[in-house]
Amino acid sequence: MSDDQELRRVLAAQLAAGGHPRTPPWRAAVEAVPRHEFLRGGFFDRIDTGGPTAWTPVMPDAPLWLKRCYEDESLVTQIAGTIAPRDIRGEIMRSPTSSSTMPSLVVRMLEDLQVEDGHRVMEIGTGTGYSTALMCHRLGDDLVTTVEVDAEVSGRAGAALGACGYAPHRIVGDGLGGHKDNAPYDRVIATCGLVTLPTAWIEQTRPGGIILATLGGWMYSSELARLSVHKDGSASGRFLGGQISFMLARPQQPPPLGVLPDLDHGEERETVLGADLIQDWDARFFAQLAAPRAQRISLDRDGRTEHVLIDVEVGSWAALTETSGRWTVRQGGPDRTWDDIEQTVTAWRDAGSPSISEVQFRVTADAHTYWVDEHPALRWEHPRT
Numbered sequence: 001m002s003d004d005q006e007l008r009r010v011l012a013a014q015l016a017a018g019g020h021p022r023t024p025p026w027r028a029a030v031e032a033v034p035r036h037e038f039l040r041g042g043f044f045d046r047i048d049t050g051g052p053t054a055w056t057p058v059m060p061d062a063p064l065w066l067k068r069c070y071e072d073e074s075l076v077t078q079i080a081g082t083i084a085p086r087d088i089r090g091e092i093m094r095s096p097t098s099s100s101t102m103p104s105l106v107v108r109m110l111e112d113l114q115v116e117d118g119h120r121v122m123e124i125g126t127g128t129g130y131s132t133a134l135m136c137h138r139l140g141d142d143l144v145t146t147v148e149v150d151a152e153v154s155g156r157a158g159a160a161l162g163a164c165g166y167a168p169h170r171i172v173g174d175g176l177g178g179h180k181d182n183a184p185y186d187r188v189i190a191t192c193g194l195v196t197l198p199t200a201w202i203e204q205t206r207p208g209g210i211i212l213a214t215l216g217g218w219m220y221s222s223e224l225a226r227l228s229v230h231k232d233g234s235a236s237g238r239f240l241g242g243q244i245s246f247m248l249a250r251p252q253q254p255p256p257l258g259v260l261p262d263l264d265h266g267e268e269r270e271t272v273l274g275a276d277l278i279q280d281w282d283a284r285f286f287a288q289l290a291a292p293r294a295q296r297i298s299l300d301r302d303g304r305t306e307h308v309l310i311d312v313e314v315g316s317w318a319a320l321t322e323t324s325g326r327w328t329v330r331q332g333g334p335d336r337t338w339d340d341i342e343q344t345v346t347a348w349r350d351a352g353s354p355s356i357s358e359v360q361f362r363v364t365a366d367a368h369t370y371w372v373d374e375h376p377a378l379r380w381e382h383p384r385t
Helices: 003-017 024-032 035-039 065-069 103-112 130-139 151-163 199-203 275-279 281-290 337-350
Strands: 043-047 054-058 075-079 096-100 121-124 144-148 169-172 185-194 205-216 222-229 235-239 267-271 295-301 304-311 316-323 326-332 359-363 367-372 379-383
Touching: 003 024, 003 035, 003 065, 003 103, 024 103, 024 130, 035 065, 035 096, 035 130, 035 151, 043 096, 103 130, 103 185, 103 222, 121 130, 130 144, 130 151, 144 151, 151 169, 199 205, 205 235, 222 359, 275 281, 275 316, 281 337, 304 337, 316 337, 326 337
Parallel strands: 121 144, 121 185, 144 169, 185 205
Antiparallel strands: 043 054, 043 075, 075 096, 205 222, 222 235, 235 359, 267 326, 295 304, 304 316, 316 326, 359 367, 367 379
């Protein structure tokens, strides 16, 4: 048995001990697919310097490269939209834009997708191609369509897939539009984060089919959602839990903040709830339901930290400061962003702080609607823009 075969076997056993894979076909796929072949271009290691996050490349000639490929961790493979590990010597301080997702999450999502023999699957976000290969092993090449917006990323994935003997339908394009030529699909799975679920995915999934995607907002609290598609062209479901997040789909990234509003002017009041509440993942998720297009930043001004929420598209903002344990908010623009958040989070707490997995939702061509059963105050409708 070669080194990588043993590493695959050990990885499969470790993942199974952690709860996924639960089923023999997916365990067999993990044991069969060589993850390192999808990381031949290297990956980036994170360096915490106390300041901005830095990244340094790890190439296949590094002593522990092969072993690292089979650890249960996500490995960044692209920085700033174009930069691969081979392009860097030393360190880079830019944001990751593509990665190889940790194997336990990959397998969990594939099992949550509830794939059966003969199902036709569309994957949004090819990435390195590792999850694509697992699906090809499980279903066969012809039943797998994978869509990647970045031609270079798709090309590297295609080379790795070919080296492993897999030949799915590999499409370069905007995954938010799906790929109608191979529709209808029985299953759709997305490895990018979303603010709005594309109607194209619903239209390209047969009634009774399943879509698995991560939904959230621009405060970056998100959860894995499983939706069933209905004959009327809608889809509904609920969140599965686990605090799952992915890089947002590039067309759904938040807009640039631009010039900040004058934060010294606006309606000011004391607030019972402070900005510290959105440090909690669940509370931030519910706050996000009240203000899905708000972005948050922190500013150091006049010797104090100001926590700012800005909805660029609407032009509304809220700035919160703490003095001697008391919070004050100033708000401006057409909406009162913090009033909406405060009302929602208060209602959520009054309802006993239900978990995100208790949230149900329905997606139509016109809106996303979210609710928690038996709590009329916990209902939100977000029209498509």
